[in-house]
Amino acid sequence: MTATVIELDQEGPAAILRISGDITSASEADLGAAYGLAVANGAKAVILDFSKLEYMNSGGIGLLVTLLVRAQRGGGRLVATGLSDHYRQIFELTRLDEAIEIIDDEGAAVLAATA
Amino acid sequence: MIEPTESPTPTNRDAANWARPVDRLSGAGAVGAKDDAVTGKRVSGPLQGFGQLWQKSFSVRLDGVETTPEAVIATWKAHFAEFWPKGQRFYAPLSGIQPGEVALLDIQPVPGAPVKLSTGVLVLYADDESFTFMTPEGHTLSAWITFSARREGDVVVAQAQALERPADPFDEIAYKLGGNHQNNKFWQATLRNLAIMVGVPVPVVDVQVSCIDGNRQWRYWRNVRHSATLRSARRTMTAPIRRLTGGG
Numbered sequence: 001m002t003a004t005v006i007e008l009d010q011e012g013p014a015a016i017l018r019i020s021g022d023i024t025s026a027s028e029a030d031l032g033a034a035y036g037l038a039v040a041n042g043a044k045a046v047i048l049d050f051s052k053l054e055y056m057n058s059g060g061i062g063l064l065v066t067l068l069v070r071a072q073r074g075g076g077r078l079v080a081t082g083l084s085d086h087y088r089q090i091f092e093l094t095r096l097d098e099a100i101e102i103i104d105d106e107g108a109a110v111l112a113a114t115a
Numbered sequence: 116m117i118e119p120t121e122s123p124t125p126t127n128r129d130a131a132n133w134a135r136p137v138d139r140l141s142g143a144g145a146v147g148a149k150d151d152a153v154t155g156k157r158v159s160g161p162l163q164g165f166g167q168l169w170q171k172s173f174s175v176r177l178d179g180v181e182t183t184p185e186a187v188i189a190t191w192k193a194h195f196a197e198f199w200p201k202g203q204r205f206y207a208p209l210s211g212i213q214p215g216e217v218a219l220l221d222i223q224p225v226p227g228a229p230v231k232l233s234t235g236v237l238v239l240y241a242d243d244e245s246f247t248f249m250t251p252e253g254h255t256l257s258a259w260i261t262f263s264a265r266r267e268g269d270v271v272v273a274q275a276q277a278l279e280r281p282a283d284p285f286d287e288i289a290y291k292l293g294g295n296h297q298n299n300k301f302w303q304a305t306l307r308n309l310a311i312m313v314g315v316p317v318p319v320v321d322v323q324v325s326c327i328d329g330n331r332q333w334r335y336w337r338n339v340r341h342s343a344t345l346r347s348a349r350r351t352m353t354a355p356i357r358r359l360t361g362g363g
Contacts (some may be wrong), residue, residue, distance in 0.1 A: 055127060
């Protein structure tokens with residue numbers, strides 16, 4: 001297993017969480033902390049950048065659902081970018097794509113998130 | 116079994132662990148079930164349900180048992196149906212619990228009641244230390260449930276974790292009127308039976324249940340049109356008539 005590394009880039013009301021490595025249920029604390037920091041710094045929309053994601057199991061997908069619930073509860077928005085074909089298929093299979101908007105281009109994702 | 120929609124080109128370590136994308140399920144690969152209520156249905160997860168969203172964890176420490184997480188999961192996959200409480204039936208796919216396979220279920224929502232719910236699950240994900248089911252349209256719950264085993268120090272812990280919403284308004288009412296409690300008892304019994312099989316004489320199941328989203332998703336009220344509960348109730352009530360007329 002590769003550790004989860006999350007880098008936060010804040011761009012005004014939008015924040016990008018750049019995820020590297022693995023996403024599993026063990027990533028809960030790190031992902032939750034990064035999300036909390038983004039929101040505390042004023043982000044109304046959080047963009048999850050999956051371009052460096054190496055591995056995700058079903059625990060990781062479950063984590064995204066709980067993160068989505070947290071975003072919705074706070075009136076925020078989640079957007080996904082950088083999904084490979086493989087992970088886009090997983091989003092479609094799990095129907096996560098019906099709840100988290102997927103925008104391939106990061107710049108467009110930032111624009112859409114702050115619109 | 117499901118037909119793949121495109122050729123695989125796995126480049127990720129997890130590629131072989133996920134089911135292939137599927138539009139509609141088929142229950143044809145499950146062995147022994149008399150009623151296939153799954154074929155033609157789409158999957159429906161915790162984001163597509165009507166009711167409140169619950170997160171549940173049922174775990175049991177396998178104290179005193181020399182084993183590994185991989186061995187526990189192999190046992191769980193091989194004997195999954197045997198751990199279910201009496202009266203509830205799990206019809207495994209012929210090729211076992213593998214990503215993309217579909218299992219069929221016959222469940223009594225209320226123990227002893229004449230209504231039997233026929234539905235199924237898709238094996239969404241499976242690796243050596245966990246496997247996850249996703250429910251189809253028509254199931255009483257729109258859910259993912261993950262069965263896993265991990266090591267905590269010298270002890271292996273087996274766990275079932277669910278993210279679930281009652282699928283439609285009727286299911287939400289039934290959930291509130293005792294279905295939630297029955298569901299919890301079901302998984303406690305399952306974990307207990309698993310632990311006994313691997314050698315724990317008196318297993319203790321830890322239960323953590325919380326409602327993580329109290330809002331109902333009203334846009335999914337139409338899930339009722341898929342309801343396997345209502346379908347089963349109709350079949351139960353019309354069974355005498357069908358017997359008299361020689362119908363199926």
